Amino acid sequence: MHLERLKLLNFRNYSSLDIILDKKMNIIVGDNGQGKTNLLEAIYFLSRGKSFRNPNRDLVSMECEKGIVEGFFERKNLNDSVRIIIDNSESSEKTIVNVNNKKLKSKNDLPSRFLIVDFTPEDLNIVNDGPDKRRRFIDNELLNIKPVHGSILKDYNKILKQRNELLKNMQRDPSLKSTLYIWDEQLVEYGKKLIINRIVFLQKLNRIAKEIHFNLSDKLEELKLYYFSNLIKNNSDIERLSVIFKDKLEENFDNDLKKGYTSIGPHLDDIKININDLDAKTFGSQGQKRTCALSLKLSQTQIIKEETEEDAIVLLDDVMSELDIKRQKKLLESFSRHQIVITSTEINFMNELQSETKKIYNIKGGNLI
Numbered sequence: 022m023h024l025e026r027l028k029l030l031n032f033r034n035y036s037s038l039d040i041i042l043d044k045k046m047n048i049i050v051g052d053n054g055q056g057k058t059n060l061l062e063a064i065y066f067l068s069r070g071k072s073f074r075n076p077n078r079d080l081v082s083m084e085c086e087k088g089i090v091e092g093f094f095e096r097k098n099l100n101d102s103v104r105i106i107i108d109n110s111e112s113s114e115k116t117i118v119n120v121n122n123k124k125l126k127s128k129n130d131l132p133s134r135f136l137i138v139d140f141t142p143e144d145l146n147i148v149n150d151g152p153d154k155r156r157r158f159i160d161n162e163l164l165n166i167k168p169v170h171g172s173i174l175k176d177y178n179k180i181l182k183q184r185n186e187l188l189k190n191m192q193r194d195p196s197l198k199s200t201l202y203i204w205d206e207q208l209v210e211y212g213k214k215l216i217i218n219r220i221v222f223l224q225k226l227n228r229i230a231k232e233i234h235f236n237l238s239d240k241l242e243e244l245k246l247y248y249f250s251n252l253i254k255n256n257s258d259i260e261r262l263s264v265i266f267k268d269k270l271e272e273n274f275d276n277d278l279k280k281g282y283t284s285i286g287p288h289l290d291d292i293k294i295n296i297n298d299l300d301a302k303t304f305g306s307q308g309q310k311r312t313c314a315l316s317l318k319l320s321q322t323q324i325i326k327e328e329t330e331e332d333a334i335v336l337l338d339d340v341m342s343e344l345d346i347k348r349q350k351k352l353l354e355s356f357s358r359h360q361i362v363i364t365s366t367e368i369n370f371m372n373e374l375q376s377e378t379k380k381i382y383n384i385k386g387g388n389l390i
């Protein structure tokens with residue numbers, strides 16, 4: 022699918038914009054702070070009804086009450102128009118979504134219709150940050166294709182919070198221990214589902230991200246992902262997960278009571294990322310980590326393809342720096358089937374581009390120049 026036309030009114034630093042996009046390659050060029058990311062944000066906003074960086078009320082241009090983002094998508098010769106109004110005129114912000122002139126009940130109905138995969142500099146932290154960033158990444162990717170994972174995660178976190186509160190209260194009143202088993206049973210039940218969903222998804226992600234990374238690195242690097250849990254040492258442990266989880270909760274009880282915190286469970290798990298059998302976080306170069314993050318995040322395009330037979334639109338915000346010219350070229354070639362919208366402060370990488378069709382938009386202060 023692709024976005025044919027984008028119209029903005031009072032969105033960020035764009036008072037008004039109306040552009041026709043190329044079906045394949047779109048390059049947004051400009052100096053720092055001119056509105057390149059704002060443009061990608063507007064396209065992302067059309068597909069989700071929310072931004073990848075700030076609450077909706079911040080998207081309306083300063084000193085304006087309403088902002089409008091409008092897009093015209095085409096897929097398999099079908100056209101869809103989306104019009105989203107962000108209304109800050111009252112005390113709480115309102116987002117009104119219309120698809121083909123009909124108001125949607127909820128903006129949550131949008132993501133399955135308009136398929137967009139974005140990569141922003143924030144995604145680079147998948148490799149460098151702590152385990153919570155990687156858990157959030159895998160959970161978010163997973164709930165795109167398995168929405169029930171979201172409710173399992175929510176239930177698990179709720180039970181974990183209640184168990185932790187009980188541990189704290191038990192420090193004052195030890196007799197409360199008699200009720201702990203209620204939370205333990207549920208923690209094990211939801212925790213097991215959470216871990217199994219993640220492990221199954223990781224197998225798929227491993228296969229796809231490995232292929233993308235191998236290609237981007239010109240067949241030099243093999244990416245491997247491992248699920249790292251304080252409950253599982255080998256594959257046979259997965260079958261005994263409930264028993265192991267329960268035993269470990271008991272084993273760690275004294276310690277957990279002292280801390281008032283549950284020190285065992287999927288809320289502490291991690292995804293280990295290796296390049297050529299070395300830990301990417303410790304041994305990877307900036308360019309290798311960037312390639313890793315791109316491979317992980319952009320594997321979503323392949324997952325969408327397998328699920329929907331559609332090529333998602335790819336948004337790339339400032340990805341080229343730190344990638345050598347070969348990787349830059351490979352990146353754009355790898356997604357040549359897709360519509361790409363890419364931002365950059367300079368356009369050197371374009372000299373290497375094979376693509377015949379491309380559009381370049383120069384942006385200055387929220388205007389096309």
Ligand SMILES: Nc1ncnc2c1ncn2[C@@H]1O[C@H](COP(=O)(O)OP(=O)(O)OP(=O)(O)O)[C@@H](O)[C@H]1O
Nearest residue numbers: 033034053054055056057058059079080081082083
């Ligand atoms: N609600 C808003 N109203 C008006 N202007 C805004 C609003 N939000 C952000 N801006 C302006 O948008 C500009 C930032 O735009 P953007 O993030 O797209 O920059 P960029 O071109 O991607 O820059 P860089 O290359 O540094 O990433 C800033 O000048 C900021 O003041």
